[in-house]
Amino acid sequence: MPENKNISKNPEVFKKTLTDLFENNYDLIMRNSSGKIQTLRQKAFESFKQNGFPGKKNENWRFTNLDPLFRNDYVIDLETKFQNKDVNKIFTCDVYDLDTYCITLINGWFVYNNSPITQLEDGTIIGSLYKATEIYPEIVEKYLGSLAKLNEPGFVPINTAFMQDGLFIYVPDNVKVEKAVQVINIVDSKNPVFLQPRNLVIAGKNSRLALIHCDHTLTHNISFTNTVSEVILHENAYVDHYKVQNKGQNSSLITSLFFKQEKNSKLLNNAITLNGGFTRNQVDLSITDSNCTADLNGLYLVDGEQHVDNQVFVDHIAPNSLSNQLYKGVLDDKASGVFSGKVLVRRDSQETQAYQNNKNILLTDEAKVNTQPFLEIYADDVKCSHGATVGQLDPNAMFYLRSRGICERTARQLLMFAFAGEIVDKISVPPLRDNISKLVEKRLKGELSICDQCILNCSSNEPRFIQNIVE
Amino acid sequence: MLTIKNLNVSVEGKPILNGLNLEVKEGEVHAIMGPNGSGKSTLASVIAGRDYFNIEQGEVTYMGKNLLDIPPEVRAKEGIFLGFQYPVEIPGVSMTNFMRTAINEIRKHQGLKPLSGADFLKLIEEKKKLVKIESKLTNRSVNEGFSGGEKKKNEIFQMALLEPKLAVLDETDSGLDIDALKVVAKGVNTLRKEDNATILITHYQRLLDYIIPDFVHVLYDGKIVKSGNKELAHELEEKGYNWITKEIQAE
Numbered sequence: 001m002p003e004n005k006n007i008s009k010n011p012e013v014f015k016k017t018l019t020d021l022f023e024n025n026y027d028l029i030m031r032n033s034s035g036k037i038q039t040l041r042q043k044a045f046e047s048f049k050q051n052g053f054p055g056k057k058n059e060n061w062r063f064t065n066l067d068p069l070f071r072n073d074y075v076i077d078l079e080t081k082f083q084n085k086d087v088n089k090i091f092t093c094d095v096y097d098l099d100t101y102c103i104t105l106i107n108g109w110f111v112y113n114n115s116p117i118t119q120l121e122d123g124t125i126i127g128s129l130y131k132a133t134e135i136y137p138e139i140v141e142k143y144l145g146s147l148a149k150l151n152e153p154g155f156v157p158i159n160t161a162f163m164q165d166g167l168f169i170y171v172p173d174n175v176k177v178e179k180a181v182q183v184i185n186i187v188d189s190k191n192p193v194f195l196q197p198r199n200l201v202i203a204g205k206n207s208r209l210a211l212i213h214c215d216h217t218l219t220h221n222i223s224f225t226n227t228v229s230e231v232i233l234h235e236n237a238y239v240d241h242y243k244v245q246n247k248g249q250n251s252s253l254i255t256s257l258f259f260k261q262e263k264n265s266k267l268l269n270n271a272i273t274l275n276g277g278f279t280r281n282q283v284d285l286s287i288t289d290s291n292c293t294a295d296l297n298g299l300y301l302v303d304g305e306q307h308v309d310n311q312v313f314v315d316h317i318a319p320n321s322l323s324n325q326l327y328k329g330v331l332d333d334k335a336s337g338v339f340s341g342k343v344l345v346r347r348d349s350q351e352t353q354a355y356q357n358n359k360n361i362l363l364t365d366e367a368k369v370n371t372q373p374f375l376e377i378y379a380d381d382v383k384c385s386h387g388a389t390v391g392q393l394d395p396n397a398m399f400y401l402r403s404r405g406i407c408e409r410t411a412r413q414l415l416m417f418a419f420a421g422e423i424v425d426k427i428s429v430p431p432l433r434d435n436i437s438k439l440v441e442k443r444l445k446g447e448l449s450i451c452d453q454c455i456l457n458c459s460s461n462e463p464r465f466i467q468n469i470v471e
Numbered sequence: 472m473l474t475i476k477n478l479n480v481s482v483e484g485k486p487i488l489n490g491l492n493l494e495v496k497e498g499e500v501h502a503i504m505g506p507n508g509s510g511k512s513t514l515a516s517v518i519a520g521r522d523y524f525n526i527e528q529g530e531v532t533y534m535g536k537n538l539l540d541i542p543p544e545v546r547a548k549e550g551i552f553l554g555f556q557y558p559v560e561i562p563g564v565s566m567t568n569f570m571r572t573a574i575n576e577i578r579k580h581q582g583l584k585p586l587s588g589a590d591f592l593k594l595i596e597e598k599k600k601l602v603k604i605e606s607k608l609t610n611r612s613v614n615e616g617f618s619g620g621e622k623k624k625n626e627i628f629q630m631a632l633l634e635p636k637l638a639v640l641d642e643t644d645s646g647l648d649i650d651a652l653k654v655v656a657k658g659v660n661t662l663r664k665e666d667n668a669t670i671l672i673t674h675y676q677r678l679l680d681y682i683i684p685d686f687v688h689v690l691y692d693g694k695i696v697k698s699g700n701k702e703l704a705h706e707l708e709e710k711g712y713n714w715i716t717k718e719i720q721a722e
Contacts, residue, residue: 400559400613403519404573404629405547405580414572418563418612 011053014070019049021076022161028078029162032130034137040145044160051153058153063338063370064280064309069252072222074194078164080130081109100182100212101126107189108197108225109165123172126181129200132168139170143202147230147258149284155254159228163198166227169209173234176208180240180429184214185225187251192222199229203237203265210240210429215255215276217248224252231258233265235289240428243271244436245279249304252278261321263289270427272436273300273308274443280309285323287314292321298339299423301443303332312341312356316349319379325356328423330416330444331367339371341386347378358388361419363412416444472497472668473518473538473637478529480510480517480693487513489693490529495637495668502671502679502704505690506712511672512556514690515641518670519553520546533637547573548580550636550667554626554643561613566625567595569613570632577633598631602658620651627658634662639670644678656681676708689715 022029022045030038054061103126104111110128117127117135125136133140150157167183185197203209211231217223233239247253253276261267271281285294300308314323329337339358360369373386393415401411420440427433473495480488487510495501505511517524518531520543531538538546561569574594575585586594599605602624614622623643630638640659644652659669659682671682679687679701687703688695691712696719697703707714 394559394561396559397561399521399543400555400561401564401569401573402543403547403553403555404569404633405544405577406569406573407544407576408542410572410576411544414564414569415561418561421563 010070011055011066015048015052018076018158018162019045021078025078032133034133034141036141037133037144041161041163044145044150044157047150048154048157048161051151051157054153060152060311060340063336064307069224069278072192072224074224075189075191076162076194076196077107078162080164081107100180101177102182102184103127103167104184104186105166105197106186107193108185108195110167117168120177122175122177124175124177125168125170127168128165129163129168129198130165132170132200136168136170139202140168140200143230143232144198144200145230147232147260147284147286148228148256149258155226156228156256159196159198159226159256162196163228164196166198166200166229168199169201169211171203171207171209171237173204174206175204177210180210180212180432182212182214184216185227187217187223187225187247189223190221193224195223195225195227197225197227199227201229201231201239203231203233203239205234206236207234208238210242212242212244212432215243215245215247215253217251220248220250222250225254227253227255229255229257231260233259233261233267235262236264237262238266240268241270242427242432242436243269243281244274244439245272245276246274246439247276247279249275249277249306251276254280254282256282257284259283259285259294261285261287261289261292261294264291266292267294267296268426268428269294269296270423271298271310272423272440273298273302274439276302276306276308278307280311282311283313285312285314287316287318287321287323289318290320292318294321294323295426296323296325297423297426298327299420299440300327300329300331300337301420301440302329302335302337304335305333306335307337308335309338310340311338314341314343314354316343316345316352316354316379319349320351321349322353323355324353325358326423326426327358328419329358329360329369330363330419331360331369332363334364334366336367337369339369339388340374341372342374342376343384343386345375345377345379345382345384349379350381352379352382352384354382354384356386359419360388360390361393361416362390363392413441413444417441420444472534474530474532476530476532478514478517478531479527480513480529481525481527482513482523486527487524487693488517491690491694493688493695495670497636497668498665499686500663500669500671500682500684502673502684502687502701503690503695504673504676504687504704504707507674509690510693511690512641515553515556515639515670515672518546518637518639519543519551544576545580547633547635548577552630552633552635552638554623554630554638554640556641556643556645556672558614558617558622558626560615560617562615564613566611566613567591570595570629573629574632594632598628601631601661602628603654604628619646620648623647623655624651624658627655631658631662634667636667637670638662638667639672641672642674643671644673644675652678653681676704679704691715691719 116131119125302308341356343354345352356373358371371388424437475493478491689697
């Protein structure tokens, strides 16, 4: 049976359930994989079988407790669940209401109107990874698994072993994709699901692509999404990649994002976490040639008992490139945050410029953040810096605002919005920037619920707020 | 309008104001002068509602209300304005958003409808002229990257927009060249009306050549030790603060 209930309770039981599931459903899992991908899955499976889940002893997981995730009975569905329906009937997105190629994944499976995969006039292929594996095996085989690291315990191997569907984009050389591609990941299930969406994005030489990834939940039920994305930037490619996360308190999300940059390529990555019970964003970037620039930004606004963890690893394998990390967070109530940014500058990577900065505002005594900016440098001619701050809102600025008649609450919101604005301003697509800015403003005013964009009108446990934006 | 009686204020156990008395009526301009460390800025901050002071004793009444019970934003809504000695830079908050929020919160307090965007912009342009601010403020963060003179002009600009009943200007003249000083003085004089009042806190007599005060007070060691008319300022300028010190010690 493809469905398996009552897994977990602790990591060992969860591991056993997953390994049994893999072994008992081997043919089903492998059904559309070529020999090469079968080998990849098998390798990932062996890694997971050997290493299991990460624990607190693992340096990258020191401050993030996985135990609550193991307490649930998840369902893993291995059957094909393509859906052919009109997405607009269940969900409208506030994030980007302009002309985009909009793609929706429900529970990790592609939802389509006409065809699960489309080739545009300029040659760009956008569609389901599952379908791409059948139609474009030579492309998928070449790139799938080429970046994702299987040697670490946990979630990347699990995803690689069980992956079924997700987003596939191939931009041919010299093609500039005019419209941004927007992917909306929706989790909608009555049962607690454990999902493994897998995305593969290839930007050819001299190509241009803007990709917006939105994570939402439509229910207040328990869910656990474990996404892995691989994004390859060939020579002189320019990719903007945005992540917007607005998920329910009962949802857990681990995203592992692998980038590879070739010569002269340019990457802008921006991860914005507005809500989420448990969120971990891992960014792993390999800069493999010279003259690359990478801007890696993040913003997290969390409250209640939400936990958000950003892990960034930049590997400067080649000389003369620039990477810049700026992550900012506002943590309220009992929320907790982690930032770990590591930059490795290898011996021959001379004239590398690598900067990292993490700034946090804690609004209560109970909110906390663990921050670890970290540089490991083996080249001698480099410019690198790292820094981290954890503080409160500036009392002088608060008084200045209040002395002009602005109430304490609004003054706090203005300052928090200004703090967050530095990240929002880095969004290079102006209409997207404006919309994100509005969402951030609503979030900081406590007016953004995960129900905002949902028109299901379910009997929500979350209070609905009346919008009242100060003019 | 404002009555201060026997005000004693300390910071971290250290007494700053020691039995200060002051009475300000509508239509008056008071200058408060005094040497460094005499408590001038503390007085300004206490009136505006800064909270890191300990009020040990005394009372401050404004328009018949006990001012000390009122949070700073409500004081502002009731018409109190502090021109900061060191205006605060707030990166990421635009001047226009700041002032629009402030004006509309004050209007709400007064039972008025918020200003429309167009009316607000008209008001901004009008008041900018008053203090000769030429730059576009729309995209500039509050005081960020402003020169010393611009910051002080910006304080008067805000005062012009908010039209306070009682303005306390804390060393608004310090660090200004003569042209900027004239601009600031012109702003203050233009805003002077029969039903509002101004407290000018200053080191030097220079500002008082341009803004003629009704009263001049000398603050020394936390209390007002001498009061007079504008001639007192000239006398101070000539004789220096030592004159006052000696006079007090002689008593």
